[in-house]
Amino acid sequence: MLKITDLVKRYGSGDPVLKNLDLMIEGESVVSIIGSSGAGKSTLLRCINRLVEPTSGSIELNGTELTHLRGRALRTARRKIGMVFQGFNLVDRLTVMENVQSGRLGYISTWAALSRSYPKADIRRAFELMERVGIAHYADTRADQLSGGERQRVGVVRALMQEPEILLADEPTASLDPKTSEQIMGLLRDLARELKLPVLINIHNVTEAKEYTDRIVGMRYGRIIFDDQPAALDKAAMDEIYSGSPHADRSDPLKEAS
């Protein structure tokens, strides 16, 4: 269970990007976050695994408070949070297997990591997951030889190798063509079911959000203004999420108070 309470993130001395945000994610649901660019979706996701330092508030994952962790404790917590990126963020010059195993780096010894002598169980799991998403035959191929969809599959397997308790996906399909994009969304939904894993997806494509996720959270400039079943996302809700300018939203004191 992920519980976010009163989260604020402010870059420098500017207006906050996240404003007193509350969000709760339970069970194995697939939740999508929609909203226009600059709404703070990416910042929210990155606050959860602390790639971005939250300014104040609390983020709790299965009973562990994440916001104050440091050093080893932070790394241990991060192991349990898988992340899939828009740009895949693979290491191009390593093989697919090395990229996949890099999801285990938080678990294995430094020597095993440097010498590439991965534990048998990890290799078995890697092959199973790669088989599941259809990239097992690329184990020895360098990551930069793969197509976009295949690369994102490597990214997904890397995140799943962490045996995460939650999966974060930051615009996982924004760099892909429409067909591949649907495949990846379907894959994320199915894997969430199979692995009983909550998944939190930032997404631009509302149609895909409606089709592949169980719940939609609409953000506008640092606040959650919609949170319901996909079916409840009607035209009026859409207009509200995608209207307004950041300037008006941030400087209007009335809205600030709401």
Add this chain to the structure above:
Amino acid sequence: MTSISEQFGRDEWTRFTPKQKLRRWAILAACAIAIVWSLSSIEVVWMWVWGAPAQMGDLFGRMYPPDASNLGTILNVLWDTVNIATFATAFAVLMSLPVAYLAAQNTTPNQATLWLGRLILVTSRSVNTIIWALLFVAIFGPGVVAGIVAIMFRSIGFIGKLLGEAIEEIDKRPVEALEATGASRLKVIAYAIVPQVMPTFWAVAILRWDINLRESTVLGLVGAGGIGIILQGAIDTFNWPEAATVLLAILALVILGEVVSAFLRRRIL
């Protein structure tokens, strides 16, 4: 119909505005003054200058035909020269890794280590191999050790600088991704940074080996081992035919080195 020049009211064209012209003349004048100053004050016996072509001709005349009677020794020492370059490059490559790590803004632990790294690079790079060799010959005595250490000291700065720049230019997204998996600093470096700088690493190592091969041919002139010793000996005893052989051997070595490094570059990169 009016012509264009009439329309615009002008029929003159110059490439530069008066201000630009002035600047160009000023730069030209500064260059001219520098040259005149150098020519007029340099301590040269001008008579020798006019005699130089004849002197050079005479020298090359005495070199011909090259005397290959000592070829065995020459080749032997040439092999030593190659070894000096290779060993020095190998050591320098290893030692430049931590220096590059310190001197790259995105890997260095803190500000103090950053400046330490940069200080090492600048010192190493600014002192020429021959000057390093003078120092190390005084320390270790004449021989290959001084040569290896001298070349190594000069190469660390060169390799470290280029490698440090490569580290600063890496794609940071994989680094972020691996940090998100909970990997420790060392593992992030090994998996996200090292693979990205490997091509530069090999390219720089090969390039430096090629340069070091050239540098190691002159170490002997200050006593730091290699073919330079034989060259110095031949010149000091006015044995010009043998000096010619040594020069040809050096030429062959350097060209061979270029061929080898081009081959390695093609194979590895």
Add this chain to the structure above:
Amino acid sequence: MTADTPPRSAAPQGTPRDTWSRPPFIANPALRWAVYLGAILYFGWVGVTMPIDWGRVAEGLGRAANIFGGAIPPSFERSGLLIDGFLESLKIAILATVGGVLLSIPIAFMAARNIAPLPVFYLGRAIIIVARSFHPVIVAIIFVKAVGFGPFAGVLTLIVYSIGFVAKMLAERIEEIDYGQVEAMRAAGAPYLSTLVYAIFPQIMPRQIGLSIYQLDSNLRASAVVGIVGAGGIGATLANAFGRYDYDFAFAITIVIVGVILVSEGVSGQIRKRIQ
């Protein structure tokens, strides 16, 4: 852009695979082991057989202490000598750059495949290769023997050194020029020299100016070392100080050399940045 490498380990379907090793850097195992073994043998054998007098090397620590003890603090007492040496180095560098750059232009045209006829091209390339292959210090001792000690030998040496670099880079630039511009000039009936001035020079001038400034910087560096074998400049001063065990003065000279090189590198970098 899909790779179609087949699976390397063809495990039968159904049995879980639990071993994996990274594909080796060199795919052919025989070649791989040959390379590894060759490297080990080379470093081992050469390392052992190198003509090293370990006893003498072991004394190094004491001597190093002596030298550094003598070098600190650096002595700037004879700064007159130091400044004279530097000015001479600067003069050598300026004259060698001018001479080298001027000579580089015809040689570069000779060595450009798209301009020069084949025999001339080979001659041009040969000049460049010879000029590049010999370290300036070797060129310097030959010139010192031919024309005597002093800055003149230094200037000649660095002219050769400049040709090796400037002519090579310039020839490459000439080979890359847009030939359409030359054709346009010819089509307009321009004579040979005008074609050169209007179609080729504008294309190579920025590179040439950048190279000249870079070469001035590099000549200044090199002029510090050719003096060590008697070709004038600060190098001669340094070699003398070192030879007389005046380590404090030698250290002072080295510090100033490093400072001047850093300044000159910074200035030349700034100028080149502004030109481009």
